[in-house]
Each structure stands twice: as structure tokens, then as C-alpha cells.
Amino acid sequence: MNTIHSRRQFFAGSLAGVAGIAGLAVSRSALAGLPEPVIQSSAATAAPLIPNTGRPYNPVVTLNGWTLPWRMKDGVKEFHLVAEPVVREVAPGFLVNMWGYNGQSPGPTIEVVEGDRVRIFVTNKLPEHTTIHWHGQRLPSGMDGVGGLTQPQIPVGKTYVYEFEARRPGTFMYHPHADEMVQMAMGMMGFWVTHPKTRHPQISEVDRDFCFLLNAFDVEPGSRTPKVNTMTDFNIWCWNSRVFPAIDSLNVRLGDKVRIRVGNLTMTNHPIHLHGHEFTVTGTDGGPTPPSSRWPEVTTDVAVGQMRQVEFIADEPGDWAFHCHKSHHTMGAMGHAVPTMVGVDHRGLVGKIQQLVPDYMVMGERGMADMGEMEMPLPDNTAPMMTGTGPYGPLEMGGMFSVLKVRADQKPGDYKDPGWFKHPAGTVAREYTGPLAEASRPPSAPAAQPGATLPKARKPGPPAGH
Ligand SMILES: [Cu+2]
Numbered sequence: 185m186n187t188i189h190s191r192r193q194f195f196a197g198s199l200a201g202v203a204g205i206a207g208l209a210v211s212r213s214a215l216a217g218l219p220e221p222v223i224q225s226s227a228a229t230a231a232p233l234i235p236n237t238g239r240p241y242n243p244v245v246t247l248n249g250w251t252l253p254w255r256m257k258d259g260v261k262e263f264h265l266v267a268e269p270v271v272r273e274v275a276p277g278f279l280v281n282m283w284g285y286n287g288q289s290p291g292p293t294i295e296v297v298e299g300d301r302v303r304i305f306v307t308n309k310l311p312e313h314t315t316i317h318w319h320g321q322r323l324p325s326g327m328d329g330v331g332g333l334t335q336p337q338i339p340v341g342k343t344y345v346y347e348f349e350a351r352r353p354g355t356f357m358y359h360p361h362a363d364e365m366v367q368m369a370m371g372m373m374g375f376w377v378t379h380p381k382t383r384h385p386q387i388s389e390v391d392r393d394f395c396f397l398l399n400a401f402d403v404e405p406g407s408r409t410p411k412v413n414t415m416t417d418f419n420i421w422c423w424n425s426r427v428f429p430a431i432d433s434l435n436v437r438l439g440d441k442v443r444i445r446v447g448n449l450t451m452t453n454h455p456i457h458l459h460g461h462e463f464t465v466t467g468t469d470g471g472p473t474p475p476s477s478r479w480p481e482v483t484t485d486v487a488v489g490q491m492r493q494v495e496f497i498a499d500e501p502g503d504w505a506f507h508c509h510k511s512h513h514t515m516g517a518m519g520h521a522v523p524t525m526v527g528v529d530h531r532g533l534v535g536k537i538q539q540l541v542p543d544y545m546v547m548g549e550r551g552m553a554d555m556g557e558m559e560m561p562l563p564d565n566t567a568p569m570m571t572g573t574g575p576y577g578p579l580e581m582g583g584m585f586s587v588l589k590v591r592a593d594q595k596p597g598d599y600k601d602p603g604w605f606k607h608p609a610g611t612v613a614r615e616y617t618g619p620l621a622e623a624s625r626p627p628s629a630p631a632a633q634p635g636a637t638l639p640k641a642r643k644p645g646p647p648a649g650h
Pocket residue numbers: 421453454455508509510513584
């Protein structure tokens with residue numbers, strides 16, 4: 185359930201502090217007239233925001249996010265972003281201290297229409313200055329949000345206003361251009377969609393239009409605040425500051441034309457892969473791609489600072505994995521530093537260790553799939569290495585993974601999770617129980633590792649002696 189709180193009281197209380205701001209800062213009289221900030225307290229996927237003022241458009245659905253309501257004033261769409269510390273639920277029971285906008289990280293999606301005049305008030309409630317850069321937009325240089333270059337940074341406690349026309353339709357992002365390493369490592373970013381004002385030859389009308397940002401954090405298991413100096417070794421790989429299985433599924437109706445817009449504000453590239461369908465990349469941050477330039481793909485790499493927009497017809501019913509293809513990015517925080525134990529023979533050792541450490545488990549000798557069902561005690565407040573359970577058992581995934589659910593009976597406009605797919609009889613991979621022929625190998629073939637003779641890993645259960 186999505187609860188949007190107005191901060192009228194909170195905001196009224198802060199008005200006294202903003203008198204007498206110089207330069208670009210909003211005057212007291214203008215401030216009195218700015219839109220009340222809307223705060224989101226839930227990390228659930230909000231229903232699409234159907235526009236009730238301005239030009240009509242077909243709204244997007246932000247995965248585990250929401251669209252910021254606006255106020256129409258004298259023909260200008262006015263938004264109010266509040267940069268502030270937030271606590272984001274990355275997964276149930278896993279809370280991270282982030283910086284974001286209006287109660288969440290990422291901030292709300294901003295949706296406007298090509299040609300709209302847009303005014304965005306930005307109130308800084310962070311402990312340090314900030315700015316907002318409107319990634320990809322055509323706008324006056326002074327509205328580009330690069331602290332020091334095109335404007336003074338927004339001081340703590342002050343409100344600045346950005347105003348420009350949304351000149352070209354497309355998919356954009358926003359993020360600070362002030363102490364960028366820290367502020368983005370803390371989760372400050374958001375999505376922006378400018379819808380075309382009329383039918384556009386290169387922009388299709390679609391039935392479902394999803395968007396989300398790729399972001400990453402380095403949160404030591406058991407702690408709650410990201411390490412802001414990490415350059416490449418992140419351990420929490422997120423879609424919109426969520427990890428599998430807490431990333432909502434993309435629920436569509438069989439035959440729907442589906443668009444998914446993915447923006448990358450991490451420090452590495454992410455090959456985003458969809459099962460069961462081919463898609464085409466129909467747009468980048470630079471705008472829609474000419475149809476003659478498109479080719480089919482099932483994976484598209486989204487490099488750092490890029491947005492890729494893909495489209496396909498969801499014409500195969502089922503539950504289709506949708507994930508980053510880097511296998512370390514579909515993993516939780518605990519797995520990255522585990523030593524490789526494949527093929528290591530523990531026989532004779534386990535009993536001795538268990539005399540000292542009764543709970544000692546043999547892990548990884550036969551691969552690490554056991555991790556998917558083990559309930560090892562975790563430090564408080566982290567995500568297991570592999571988790572999530574489907575109708576057939578553990579999924580052994582984490583991080584950047586979700587499921588496209590294509591259903592014939594999903595109603596138009598209904599985004600509810602339909603549950604697991606009911607496969608028609610005879611369409612699920614099954615065990616073969618007939619006779620097996622032994623493969624003939626040349627006598628010179630090297631012997632395989634002695635996997636068949638390894639001890640059995642101890643599975644989760646009550647610890648010895650309990
Ligand atoms: Cu990735």
C-alpha cells in the first residue's frame with residue numbers, strides 16, 4: 185500500500201529558516217507559494233499516476249517507485265523535490281540509511297509532456313550542499329545543475345528553483361552534480377520521462393511502460409550506512425534501491441506491447457537480459473532510435489550514465505526471468521568474499537572442526553547451490569547471498585533479478601502480481617528415468633575431480649546437541 189504524506193506542518197515549520205536568501209534562491213513570497221512537498225513512505229510499486237491536469241499522456245510505472253504529483257500554476261507544471269536523508273527498505277528487514285528525495289531513494293519519477301514549461305523547487309535538507317543535474321535534457325546552461333560551473337551549490341536549508349521547457353521527448357535521469365561521489369553512493373537519483381505531445385513517428389504507443397534505475401551500494405553486512413568511497417567493489421546490486429526477491433515483478437497481459445526504460449547510475453555496466461522474448465532497443469538518453477537502426481536482442485548492455493529503452497510484444501505466457509547477466513550482480517552481500525571450495529576434500533576435517541565449532545558446515549565443495557536453501561545465521565540487516573523461493577524451490581538469486589509475468593487473464597491496466605505461472609500439463613522440464621548409456625572416453629582423458637566421493641554437505645537443521 186502506498187501512503188503519500190503531506191508535510192504541510194513540517195514544511196510550515198521550516199519556512200522561518202529560509203528568509204533572506206540571496207541569488208537564485210527563492211524569495212520568501214515565492215516560497216510561500218510553492219507546492220507542498222509530497223513524501224512517499226512506501227517502497228512498493230505505486231499505481232501509475234494518471235494526469236488530471238495538463239496534456240494527457242500514458243503514464244509509466246516505476247518499479248518499486250512512484251511519480252511525483254505536480255501543481256499547475258499559470259500554465260507551468262510545478263514540482264517540489266526535497267533532498268534529504270531517508271531510510272530505504274532495500275528488502276524487508278534490510279534497511280539502509282540513504283540520501284534521497286521526498287522520503288525515498290531513488291527520488292520520485294518526474295513525468296511531463298514535450299513542450300511543458302516545468303518549474304522544480306529543490307529544498308536541501310541534507311547535511312551538506314547539493315544541486316540537481318537534469319541528465320540528457322535540452323535546457324538553458326544555467327539550469328543544468330553543475331555546482332560551481334552553472335550555479336552556486338544549494339546551501340543546507342535553502343530552496344532553489346529550476347525552470348525550463350521540456351523540449352524533447354524521451355527518458356532522462358536526475359542526480360546531484362555536487363559532491364557527486366558521496367551523494368550518488370548514498371542513493372541520490374531519480375527518473376524523468378518526457379512524453380511526446382502528439383503521435384511521434386519513432387515513439388510507439390505501448391500498453392505497459394515500466395522504468396527503473398540501476399544502482400549499487402557498499403553496505404557492510406550488519407551495518408546500515410553505505411561506504412561512500414567504494415569505487416568498484418559494491419555488494420548490494422539494486423534496481424531502484426531494491427534487491428531480489430524484493431524487486432516487484434513486471435506483470436503484463438498476454439499480447440501487450442511492453443516498454444521498459446532502464447537507467448544506469450552505478451559505477452559499472454549491466455547487461456540486462458530478458459528470457460522468452462526478443463526486444464529491440466528503441467531509445468537511449470539521446471532520444472528514440474530510428475526504426476531502421478534497430479535489431480533484435482535478448483540482452484542489452486546499459487553502460488554507466490546510459491539509459492536504454494527496450495520494447496517487445498509479451499506473447500509468451502509464463503514466468504520469465506529478467507536480470508542483469510553479470511552473475512555477481514544477481515547475488516546478495518554475503519557471497520563475494522567466500523573462498524572457492526569446489527573440489528576441496530574435507531573428509532577427516534569436519535569432525536575435528538565440529539569438536540571446536542559445533543555448528544560448522546561444509547560448504548561449497550560441490551558448488552555453492554546449497555547456499556540457496558541454507559539458513560545460516562546472518563548479521564542483522566543484510567541480504568543473504570542467494571535467496572528467493574519459487575514454486576520449484578530456491579531460486580539461488582539476489583540483487584538485480586526480477587520476473588516478467590505474462591498472463592492471458594491479466595486485466596488491462598491491472599499491475600497486481602498474478603502469482604506463479606500454472607504451466608500447461610507436459611510443458612515443464614522433468615526427470616528422465618529411462619536407461620542411460622555411459623559415454624565412451626578415450627583412455628588418455630584426464631581424470632575428473634573426485635566429486636562423486638565427497639562427503640555430503642550438512643543441510644540446515646537444528647544444530648547438533650539441540
Ligand atoms: Cu549488473
